[in-house]
Amino acid sequence: MRSLSALIATLAGLVPAVATAQTDLVDRVRACAAISSAVQRLDCFDNAARGVASASRPATDRLPGFGDLPATAGPPARNAPIVLTRQDMTFRTRLREAATRPPNFAGHYVLTTWGCGSGCLMGAVVNALDGRVTFLPATICCLPFDVEGVEPISFRADSRLLILNGVRDEAEGDLGAHYYRIEGARFVHLRDAPLPQGR
Known part of the structure; x- marks a missing residue:
């Protein structure tokens, strides 16, 4: 029984x-x-x-690594023309410039960031296959100065994993490493963890 x-x-x-x-x-x-x-x-x-x-x-308790989430498609021979919505227009200059660069994230996305205040970053990805824009899941800020060798935003060209290190959307008590994967036109939250120790 x-x-x-x-x-x-x-x-x-x-x-x-x-x-x-x-x-x-x-x-x-x-x-x-x-x-x-x-x-x-x-x-x-x-x-x-x-x-x-x-x-x-x-x-398992193991944190996701870049190799755990390989890119599902490679870069196209030529990037698709960018498709901007009303929401995207505030950042159209940065997004249009990003759309001309070679993919640097998840095989076929161009990830670009810009400042949003002191020590704050925000950004988006442009899908080189269809030109659509997806904003990062949150702004990121407040990475402590004593955490060396850790970037506020970690990503690789051959992986769908995105790691935001710091505080998301300036929310109190949110300091940590925040793991996401990109799926089409959205970011899926995987888990949160303490910030990695600097190298």
Whole structure:
């Protein structure tokens, strides 16, 4: 009887992970379908399937690393023209300039930042495949001076992982390392952790 209860508890614990994995798969398939190159599209579908399989495994206490969230598509031969909405117009000059640069985040996004006050950064990513803009999930500020070797915003060209180090949106008590992954046109919050020790 006890073993049956343990099995039921284990299965119940897997249900949220499976539901999240299904949502992620739908988002990834949509992003892959928008890629014009057949080879890149197939690579994207393959990476999406592998990524969802690993995401459905039970979580561990290990922090996500850049290698855990590989880019699902590579850069296009040419960036798509930027698509600006009314919300984007305040920052149109910076966004238009970013759209001309080669992707530097998650395979096919151009991540750009700008100041929003003393020690504060905000920014956005421009999808080089379709020209759409997605703003970073929060402004970031207040990274302590004694944390050396840690940037307020950490990202890589070959990974979907974004780490905001500091205080998000100047919210009291929010100091830490905040982990996100990009999925199509949105950032998904993964977890928060204490700031890494400087090198």
